[in-house]
Amino acid sequence: MKASPRNNKAFTIVELLIVIVVIAILTTVVIIGYNGLQNNARGASLLSDIDSVEAELARYATKNGGSYGATLNWDSSAGSNSNINFTPSSGNTVIVSIYGGSYCIKAFNPQSESKNINTAKKKGQCTLYWSSIVASFGHSCAISTVGDAYCWGDNGSG
Numbered sequence: 001m002k003a004s005p006r007n008n009k010a011f012t013i014v015e016l017l018i019v020i021v022v023i024a025i026l027t028t029v030v031i032i033g034y035n036g037l038q039n040n041a042r043g044a045s046l047l048s049d050i051d052s053v054e055a056e057l058a059r060y061a062t063k064n065g066g067s068y069g070a071t072l073n074w075d076s077s078a079g080s081n082s083n084i085n086f087t088p089s090s091g092n093t094v095i096v097s098i099y100g101g102s103y104c105i106k107a108f109n110p111q112s113e114s115k116n117i118n119t120a121k122k123k124g125q126c127t128l129y130w131s132s133i134v135a136s137f138g139h140s141c142a143i144s145t146v147g148d149a150y151c152w153g154d155n156g157s158g
Contacts, residue, residue: 042112045089056084068098
């Protein structure tokens with residue numbers, strides 16, 4: 001008896017595995033690309049928020065004889081500021097510090113590269129200067145121009 005030839009039209013397990021691996025690789029590439037685009041968009045959103053707040057500060061200064069008032073100090077996470085007509089983009093936090101004749105605008109988003117105030121995007125005079133310094137018995141303390149207190153040195157003496 002002669003065996004009839006098999007007419008298999010199904011995929012082998014190896015062919016199916018190859019297709020699954022190729023789909024997995026393509027999916028990984030798409031996800032990585034999408035995450036990069038999201039991060040770039042968040043960074044652009046932070047810069048846009050900073051530029052918008054800077055425009056609001058300029059508007060305020062124009063109306064008030066070229067000066068920035070202390071009423072412009074603002075942390076968007078604590079609510080709105082009636083002198084700054086702006087709402088940050090979703091997820092962004094904007095902090096405005098006014099001191100002397102200068103300002104510092106910082107913006108961050110916990111889901112971006114600028115995750116917190118320490119890595120925030122900045123614009124303006126954001127460098128600290130000391131408004132007063134006290135030193136004694138191995139340690140020093142100072143008040144920055146933005147009102148933050150710092151102490152350093154050996155505090156073994158109290």
